[in-house]
Amino acid sequence: MIDKNSPIPIYHQLEEYIKSQIESGELKPDEAIPSERVYADLFKISRMTIRQALTNLVNDGYLYRQKGKGTFVNQKKVENRLEGMTSFTEDMKERGLTPGSRLVSFEIIPASRKIADMLHLAEHTPVFEIKRVRLADDAPLALETTFLPANLVKGLTEEIINHSLYEYIEEKLSLTIHEATQQIEATIAKEHELPLLEIDRGSPVLLIHRTSYLKDGTPFEYVKSAYRADRYKFVHSMKR
Numbered sequence: 001m002i003d004k005n006s007p008i009p010i011y012h013q014l015e016e017y018i019k020s021q022i023e024s025g026e027l028k029p030d031e032a033i034p035s036e037r038v039y040a041d042l043f044k045i046s047r048m049t050i051r052q053a054l055t056n057l058v059n060d061g062y063l064y065r066q067k068g069k070g071t072f073v074n075q076k077k078v079e080n081r082l083e084g085m086t087s088f089t090e091d092m093k094e095r096g097l098t099p100g101s102r103l104v105s106f107e108i109i110p111a112s113r114k115i116a117d118m119l120h121l122a123e124h125t126p127v128f129e130i131k132r133v134r135l136a137d138d139a140p141l142a143l144e145t146t147f148l149p150a151n152l153v154k155g156l157t158e159e160i161i162n163h164s165l166y167e168y169i170e171e172k173l174s175l176t177i178h179e180a181t182q183q184i185e186a187t188i189a190k191e192h193e194l195p196l197l198e199i200d201r202g203s204p205v206l207l208i209h210r211t212s213y214l215k216d217g218t219p220f221e222y223v224k225s226a227y228r229a230d231r232y233k234f235v236h237s238m239k240r
């Protein structure tokens with residue numbers, strides 16, 4: 001399992017070993033991993049090497065540490081295939097997770113210059129500004145701030161938003177959601193996002209900006225989302 005004659009660094013071999021135990025289910029989510037001493041005795045390797053491997057696995061989101069308690073296996077990351085334009089609700093259901101929302105704020109505001117530009121509106125046109133923490137099996141995955149033209153996405157209520165925005169737009173308003181452009185960048189979570197996403201200061205998040213359009217080219221939403229980087233990843237396949 002650990003080959004000391006291999007040119008592959010030992011800490012990397014240990015990382016791969018622990019990852020394979022997570023993959024196979026020998027180590028289960030939220031289970032404590034063996035102590036450093038157990039690995040040291042098992043493989044006859046130094047504590048420093050073990051620490052290096054564990055730190056890398058924590059940084060990559062496979063493990064998490066709890067002060068005074070130990071190191072545990074993280075939940076598997078939710079994968080988002082960058083194909084097809086799906087809603088959060090559809091995404092979670094497809095993965096066998098229960099989608100949910102925690103409403104942070106819901107109001108109609110005059111569009112700022114930037115939001116008006118993104119939605120092709122005149123400045124100060126009324127828009128919904130909706131902040132939701134999106135949940136997967138009751139655990140926070142993302143914080144979404146959605147801007148929608150109030151005279152286009154009519155009749156929105158908190159109840160609708162707690163369910164699915166896209167389902168309402170398509171099924172109740174009979175509008176055809178067609179396409180979107182989005183940008184993804186890595187950053188550190190902002191102070192106000194920490195308690196909402198239940199993460200520590202300094203945690204990485206994936207920031208996504210999406211503008212979505214109806215069939216006739218009208219933009220109907222501009223969304224800023226911060227996804228927990230330890231629980232979410234994007235998978236993109238491409239053809240040559």
Ligand code: 16G
Nearest residue numbers: 087088089164165166167208210223
């Ligand atoms: C996704 C979309 C978001 C959309 C939401 C609707 C991204 C980055 N964002 O979260 O633009 O508003 O789905 O979800 O994919 P809902 O129908 O469950 O309310």
